[in-house]
Amino acid sequence: MNITEIYEKANKYDFSNIDICTKNQAINLIICHIKKINMTKFYTSMNEIILSKEEVTILFKYLDELIYNKIPLQYIIGEVPFYKEKYIVTKDVLIPRQDTEILVDKAIAYINRYNLKNALDLCSGSGAIGISISNNSKINCMHFVDVSKNALEIINKNIIKNDVTVDTKIIYSNLFENLMTTGYKYDIIVSNPPYIPTNDIDNLSEYVKREPRLALDGGISGLDFYIKIIDKARDFLKDNGYLMFEIGYNQMESLSKIFSNYVEYEILEKVKDLNLNDRVIICRFHKI
Ligand SMILES: C[S@@+](CC[C@H](N)C(=O)[O-])C[C@H]1O[C@@H](n2cnc3c(N)ncnc32)[C@H](O)[C@@H]1O
Known part of the structure; x- marks a missing residue:
């Protein structure tokens, strides 16, 4: 599945209350995490990024947790960028x-x-x-x-x-x-x-x-x-x-x-x- 298809499929969720980022930012962050790439790499290659069936399943499992269980995305992913470093968070x-x-x-x-x-x-x-x-x-x-x-x-x-x-x-x-x-x-x-x-x-x-x-x-x-x-x-x-x-x-x-x-x-x-x-x-x- 490519990024446009993922954005479309994610329209089933209500992102209005996630209060940390927008729908696309949340999806992009999860994709970076799954593909182990940073945001710069994501934006420079987003047209070529394809997620496998397993990766799509993981992505939507994360989105379920974010939207339905109201778990902060940073806890789902398990890390957060801060200053010039990345930090493990639980x-x-x-x-x-x-x-x-x-x-x-x-x-x-x-x-x-x-x-x-x-x-x-x-x-x-x-x-x-x-x-x-x-x-x-x-x-x-x-x-x-x-x-x-x-x-x-x-x-x-x-x-x-x-x-x-x-x-x-x-x-x-x-x-x-x-x-x-x-x-x-x-x-x-x-x-x-x-x-x-x-x-x-x-x-x-x-x-x-x-x-x-x-x-x-x-x-x-x-x-x-x-x-x-x-x-x-x-x-x-x-x-x-x-x-x-x-x-x-x-x-x-x-x-x-x-x-x-x-x-x-x-x-x-x-x-x-x-x-x-x-x-x-x-x-x-x-x-x-
Ligand atoms: C607002 S958080 C700040 C965490 C981190 N410094 C940051 O800025 O992301 C406050 C921290 O204080 C810790 N804390 C609460 N009561 C404390 C106490 N009596 N003595 C030491 N640390 C305490 C909590 O466990 C928590 O990790």
Whole structure:
């Protein structure tokens, strides 16, 4: 079957609520996965691509799962492109979002500009933030912390998949709890913690609700993790170290207020995403 025939056959589905991509993008992604080709190769050869009977069966099985069972395409395929890498994702980890690449870009810029040596990716999920920073900056050492043991296994697989060569350590911990006795101090801590207010979770799309609640639920205000991390990070940052967060689109004012309770933190940058929503906050820590 060629691509046009596949698009036609897929008209039996209602793609209007898939909320991650359009019908053709979904089909194209699945074909790339089945044929083990990237998007560039797909678009340059799409007129010649033919799927065998078995491949068509797989493709429509995936579409059934996407449309009828509301499983995110990234979980069906089992991987997702993020930054310059590809990441294994399962239902145990949040699907890394494109918006999060802003945090990665900023961290890389600071690491290279200020010659930062060691970093912590706190609440690391699939490890996408820490791994992309490791592979694209001058950092020497990256630690990953998550409280989900299944996520830690995925981080390990993604470190191997992406040929990370810097020193890495994967740490099972409830935030900084298991780091207390290590004496580690970091030049930079990056984090995209859970930040959805608890009461908003029921209103999320069926697809987002497939992601681990542990990765989404930021407590009643959505700010629980930021409050704890900002407070505790003071024990784990070197003097002049950096703390960088991804935040929800409406959380900048609250975050600025939380930081202003601490004389040790200086807000350096507030960064917006492509939709002009607040997305990243960057602070410098001054030991007093
Ligand atoms: C929003 S996800 C971010 C995942 C990944 N950093 C990303 O940006 O794609 C938050 C992560 O925090 C982890 N988490 C939740 N509570 C935690 C805790 N108390 N300590 C450490 N990690 C926690 C979840 O398991 C999840 O992997």
